[in-house]
Structure formats: structure tokens, C-alpha cells
Amino acid sequence: MGYFVGAISGTSIDGLDLALIEVDSDSVKVKHAITVPFPPKLRSSLLDLTTSATQDIVHLGHSHADLGHFIGEQIAQFISTLGYSKSDIVAIGSHGQTVRHVPNGSFSFSYQIGDANRIAAVTGIDTVADFRSADIAVGGQGAPLVPIFHDRVYRSDKVDRVIANIGGISNVTHLPSDSTSVIIGFDTGPGNALLDAWTQHHFDRNFDHDGELANSGAVVEDLLGQFLTDSWFAIEPPKSTGREYFNLSYIEQNIQFAGVNGSPIDVLTTLAELTAMSLSRAICGWCCDSGDVVVCGGGRLNKYLMSRLEYLLPDHSVLKSDALGINGDAVEAATFAYLAYLFVSREVGNIPSVTGANRGRVLGCLYPA
Known part of the structure; x- marks a missing residue:
């Protein structure tokens, strides 16, 4: 099927994890993975957004744009350093940064930032994001997806x-x-x-x-x-x-x-x-x-x-x-690369017995390059 890139900033907010995977009919191989430290100002903003009881909407919007641009730049540099071109990559799967996860109640939600429009624009690669919402919409927790x-x-x-x-x-x-x-x-x-x-x-x-x-x-x-x-x-x-x-x-x-x-x-x-x-x-x-x-x-x-x-x-x-033989730092980023593959293939990406969803769903939304 080809190469896919995954990106995630996890709950530790210790850096941006990137992974390149190769998927074929028989196997999934994690080819390369790195963690890129956040610039101090961006990391401070992300920590603030994930711990504050309330958020300023302008601050949230600026951080959404800033993180999306940063992810795009780092992916572009990542694949270039490895000797790949954008045409080699089928799609990017970007999780972004969770700022609120409220999985219970009538109007449950999980909200991630990291503008996928900017990722697609900076890299020139189709980007899949917003993986959790489809599971939540059918009664799931939206997590875990790994x-x-x-x-x-x-x-x-x-x-x-x-x-x-x-x-x-x-x-x-x-x-x-x-x-x-x-x-x-x-x-x-x-x-x-x-x-x-x-x-x-x-x-x-x-x-x-x-x-x-x-x-x-x-x-x-x-x-x-x-x-x-x-x-x-x-x-x-x-x-x-x-x-x-x-x-x-x-x-x-x-x-x-x-x-x-x-x-x-x-x-x-x-x-x-x-x-x-x-x-x-x-x-x-x-x-x-x-x-x-x-x-x-x-x-x-x-x-x-x-x-x-x-x-x-x-x-x-x-x-x-x-x-x-699997880099323990690469697993979550590789997961979102794999979820991008499942999206492109229009295959189910959640496991209802895990999330509590009432049925399987194709996860994610496409942001074309």
C-alpha cells in the first residue's frame, strides 16, 4: 500500500512524536521514528491549555494554528532527512494535542488541536485528523485507539x-x-x-x-x-x-x-x-x-x-x-500513521469492545493537500 507518517503530542507533552510506517498486505513495519522537542513557548501554551479550568478562545485558536504549522514543518523535515519526497507518502495521520477529553455524558467530546489544514498545506501531503469524534458519535469513549x-x-x-x-x-x-x-x-x-x-x-x-x-x-x-x-x-x-x-x-x-x-x-x-x-x-x-x-x-x-x-x-x-523489535517511543505515532492507512482504505479503525462504541467506524477526516 505504501508509506504513511503519524504524528502525536501525547499527554506528557514532552515533544512531538513522528513515525514513518510501511504497510503492505502482510505486514506493518515501523521504518523510522523520532521525537522532536517543542519550542519552549509552544510547550508552555500546550501545558496551559491542558491544565487550565478555562481557556481563552483566542489563545486556543493561536495555539491550534501554531501547533499545526509546527507539525507540518517537522514532518516535512523528517521525510526529507530520510530521503523521501512528499510523493512517496500516501497520507499523514495527525492526532494533534488533546486539550480536553470528556468521554461521558449526553454530549461527550474529545478535542484535539493542531490545524490539519496547515499540516497539509506545509507538507503538500493529504492529512487525516480528528480520529476520536467518529467513535464518540456512536457511543464510544473515543479512546484508547491504539x-x-x-x-x-x-x-x-x-x-x-x-x-x-x-x-x-x-x-x-x-x-x-x-x-x-x-x-x-x-x-x-x-x-x-x-x-x-x-x-x-x-x-x-x-x-x-x-x-x-x-x-x-x-x-x-x-x-x-x-x-x-x-x-x-x-x-x-x-x-x-x-x-x-x-x-x-x-x-x-x-x-x-x-x-x-x-x-x-x-x-x-x-x-x-x-x-x-x-x-x-x-x-x-x-x-x-x-x-x-x-x-x-x-x-x-x-x-x-x-x-x-x-x-x-x-x-x-x-x-x-x-x-x-518495536521502538517503544514510536508506538503511538505509528498508530496514527496506521489509522491514516485504515482511513484511506475505508476500513474500520475502532474496536467497539475497547471503546464501548455501538459499532465499528472509519475514523478521521481528510484534509487534502
Whole structure:
């Protein structure tokens, strides 16, 4: 079928992920992937938009245009550096940046910015965007959308696999070894979002490298217990969430409710334990009692977090996506490249058993070059 480019800024807002994939009738191959840091001003705007209770419409519009232009420029440079021309690329799949994800209620929605008109204009390549709305329109959560790509590249007929993506938010896809069994996937709660928010607020770092800070502290048990009383964790899948729920205010409110005065280091350790525990409980409770847990996303690079997952999942084999030959930083961007392929082919892009939609839909809208 040809080459497709995917682009996404995830819930961690740590950069723009780009991936080039090749799709044919038999396989999907991730050929190249990079992460491009955001200019400080753009990153600051995106962080503000995703955490503020309200948004100025002019600020939102300017950021939408700015991000779209930035994505277009970076894709053009990406493919040129690799030696491809725009005529080699069938389509771009751009997720953009989620600024609000409100998946429940009569008029649920998920809103991403990053003007696809500008991406198409800058690159000269047809661009597909707005992937979540079609699923939401038929009763789905609009998330997670990665399971259809997970199924294509990670499925094993020998062992059950759970693909755990630890970005800002953690999500899982359960791929049973029996191909006739239903695939499920859902958000499990915080990934890097709480860890990064606390680290940036207290330690003047973007993130806790290798989990070194968290590894030096101790869990505040009363605070951990307070976090785990959150009824969100007990909601049956399908379910999804975002930074509008799991953020710095969420941490501060729970510290107040717990009535504790833990040190910043110990709170960070507690947040790492919350992330690992909520993820491991979701895997054991709703996925499988044993098998492979394949971790992708930035969280797989947090050595302390990975060690806690291994401890909490003794009957599972916990490994990084990279061990299976798939760059763990490339999976989400590659997913949206693959969703662009499905759109061009007019194939269904959602999995109703994952999102809760009442039927399969072709996902996305076309923005011609």
C-alpha cells in the first residue's frame, strides 16, 4: 500500500512524536521514528491549555494554528532527512494535542488541536485528523485507539499479552493468544502525568530521570490509601481519562484529604507506587493472570517504575516493547500513521469492545493537500 507518517503530542507533552510506517498486505513495519522537542513557548501554551479550568478562545485558536504549522514543518523535515519526497507518502495521520477529553455524558467530546489544514498545506501531503469524534458519535469513549495497532504488530498465538502504554496516562490492551477471543483495552489511570507534575513543581526538572528521585524516598501509606479510594479506579472498562483529571491539583487535594505532611521525595515515591499499583491491578483484574506485559511509552525508561511493575506482577513477564523489535517511543505515532492507512482504505479503525462504541467506524477526516 505504501508509506504513511503519524504524528502525536501525547499527554506528557514532552515533544512531538513522528513515525514513518510501511504497510503492505502482510505486514506493518515501523521504518523510522523520532521525537522532536517543542519550542519552549509552544510547550508552555500546550501545558496551559491542558491544565487550565478555562481557556481563552483566542489563545486556543493561536495555539491550534501554531501547533499545526509546527507539525507540518517537522514532518516535512523528517521525510526529507530520510530521503523521501512528499510523493512517496500516501497520507499523514495527525492526532494533534488533546486539550480536553470528556468521554461521558449526553454530549461527550474529545478535542484535539493542531490545524490539519496547515499540516497539509506545509507538507503538500493529504492529512487525516480528528480520529476520536467518529467513535464518540456512536457511543464510544473515543479512546484508547491504539489497540487496533497493538493487535496488528504484537499479537502472539502462544501467550496472552498485555500491551501497557505508559505515557501521561497509562492504558492497556489485552491480546488473548486465542485469536477468537475479544480484545479489550482501556485507560488504567496515571502514567507519567502525576510524576512529571510533581517533579516539575518541586524539583525544577521536567521529569524524574530513571526514577532516581522516587527510588530514594519511601511510600506514604496513608496517602497511597487515600489515592486508591478514588472510585475511578474501580469503574469497569471501557473507560478513559486525561490530564484534566490526573494533574497537580489532584495530588494536592488528596494530600489534604489524607491529612499527611510527607516530604516531596516521599510523595513522589508514593505517586510512582500509585502508578504501578493501579496499572498492575487493572492487568490482573480485567486482563489476565499471567503472560507477557509489554511496556511502551516513556514510562518504560523509568527504571524504578519498571522495577515496581515487575514486583507487583510476579506471574507475568514484564518486558519493554524494544525487546520485540518495536521502538517503544514510536508506538503511538505509528498508530496514527496506521489509522491514516485504515482511513484511506475505508476500513474500520475502532474496536467497539475497547471503546464501548455501538459499532465499528472509519475514523478521521481528510484534509487534502
